Amino acid sequence: MLFLAHFLFRPSESALPLLPSLQVVPSILRWWGGAAVLALGALLAGRVYCSVLCPLGTFQEAVWRAGGRRLSGYAPGSRARYWTLALVLAAGAAGVSAVPALLDPYAAFGRGVTQLLRPPMAGGIDSLAGFLESRGLYGIISRAGRIPFVPGLFWGTAAFFLVLTLWSLRKGRPFCDALCPVGTFLGLFSRSSLLSVRFSGENCTGCGLCGTVCPQRCISVKERKVDADRCVLCLRCVDACPGGELALSFAPPGESLSRRGLLRTAAGFTAALGLTLWSAKKDGTVPAGASSWDEKLPLSPPGSKSRGNFTKKCVACTACVTVCPAGILRPSLGEWGPEGLFQPVLDYGRGYCQYGCTACGDACPTGAIESLEPGEKQLVSIGKARFLRRNCIVRKYGTACGACSEHCPTQAMRMVPFRGNLTIPELDPSICLGCGACEYACPAEPKAVTVSGLTVHGKIRPLSGGGEGPTVAPLEEFPF
């Protein structure tokens, strides 16, 4: 529920800033030590993350319970999950972000909410607002912001959730069991976990009730054993067992050090170490801008630092897309290359980056967009405007315009004398933020000013005059 609220409404305005940072993939991406801490956590308490924090896990379990279907008891774990984990690690290391982005359960859940739930909700709110306004009641509820619609992402998400829902109805938590890279990673450690669900003694009558309620189907009544690498500690079995046989308990000394457990743990530590190193690695993008008017490089949001940092860390959960009040962040369709599919990109066709806004950085769980103070953000240059005078209305038609300069927060685009009383824009790139206000406002066809992204974000020189007060010069006499 909390996560639903988190993606439906604006996280920056809600009281839930901590939630995303408790997520596995985001925290690994955000901080180099994340992987190690999570591994240690799993050694202590197994896959408790999966049942307590993972929103996609919770979703599957809710679907399954709503369906009310009893499960058929023990099924051995699938091998596929190790392959998915290996694939995700390899793809991540190779910089193909689309694979981890697709399979991270947190991101997948986020996309489900923003793509499938939010639009109808926003539609509902808007029609209610429209109804009230038509009766002269303004401002009772405000309209929900629109987020860009990207058909590919919408249909992909819809298909994913349709399959998952049908699958969950029959199988409990099929994604966690068969595919989830996060669950598998944690499972490498939870096998040797200190705390786990165990058969405690002689009370088991072999009734098999526990098996029908275990969404992971990891309790083997025959062998009197719970697969600790798959168990998510939901404790349904503990509740269901009439004899009180199943219990959450600490491992007796020595037990968890079986040979197999050791091997797995070693594999797990290698993975964790690899993740840690990868996450700590500085990205080596070279600074570059567009070389010509025709070349327009994509823009990443302020706070993302560079194209390299952004595409490495973004899991395409679309949290930023939802919060951007300007509606200019949209899932990309190849701007970051096929490997960065759906990682958001700035699109100035619908608006421009708001000077005082830092919403996307505040919402981003992974550190792909870092949170900035407004003062810092107002100095970060994410792109550069290019002005093509021959397209400018002032020059083309000899009439006044200045829409670009009007919107430019730094006056990098400023009006200088032209012919007669006319003024024409002049661009000072050294104070241009690349915010796109000029591009959006420019009424010329084709545009006389467009913004191209910087592969490594820059800093503008601080504007003079900030902090000083106004000139005090009260009017002494009326000039008429």
Added chain:
Amino acid sequence: MDRREFLKRTAVLGLGGAALLLPRSVRRAFGAGEGLPGLAAVRGGEPGEMFERGVAALGGMERFVKKGQTVVIKPNMSWDVPPERGGNTNPELVERIVRRCLEAGASKVYAFDHTCDLWRNSYRNSGVEEAVKRGGGVVAPADTSGYYQKVPLPGGRALKETAVHELMLECDVFINVPVLKHHGGAGITMGMKNLMGTVWNRGEFHAKGLHQCIADVSLFRKPALTVIDAYRMMTRNGPRGTSERDVTLLKAQILSTDIVAGDAAAARIFGADPKNVSYIRSASEMGIGTMDLESLGVERIAL
């Protein structure tokens, strides 16, 4: 003079005398501004008190707002900047006007602006939204085309039609409350330019010739009163401004029943000759108003 004539005359005189004894507000309701000045220029006070003095000189709020009428106030709250930056109309002034309208008997007072920056942020950070609410008015959104209706502009030179906010069509009284600012494209912005925030197709203005479009859109509905806020005047880098250094604390205000005259007076305060501001010149040629202040009657007030 026979008896009947005499009685008639005394009756008229008596009524006239009685009328003189009536409270000023009632007199104004009949007289509708006969003999009152059309423009008041005030300097040296706080925004709210300058408005009080100015509107009193024009005959009081009752001259413009009658009992039960709905009022639309159009402040400038187009930019996501705080009040000190002078990018939007002074909130204190807006609050005072809303309050006076309600006291004069208005049934409802609305305010809106088709903003340049994001409307939520601009409404909030300009401080104007809060001010309207404090005064007892209602802030209406204006951010989607659904709020606008197409209207013809007979006599328009560059624009033959436009789409105006629905409240502009519905309200009984329209009060225009711009701020006086430098403007990179139009030179200066004040009364008529502020009307760009009442229409949907503002981008088109730039494409079709900014000055003429500004004059044309003023044809649609002349405000009963234009109050030009020159308390903080942005002298450069307008209309958005980059810092408080762009602002001069001028402490002035123009109130006018004629939008063109108001702009002409404000232009002079800004240091420009109204004849050199194309939209003022066009508007006066088109008969929307006059640049000749003295023909209106000017009241100058120093606090």
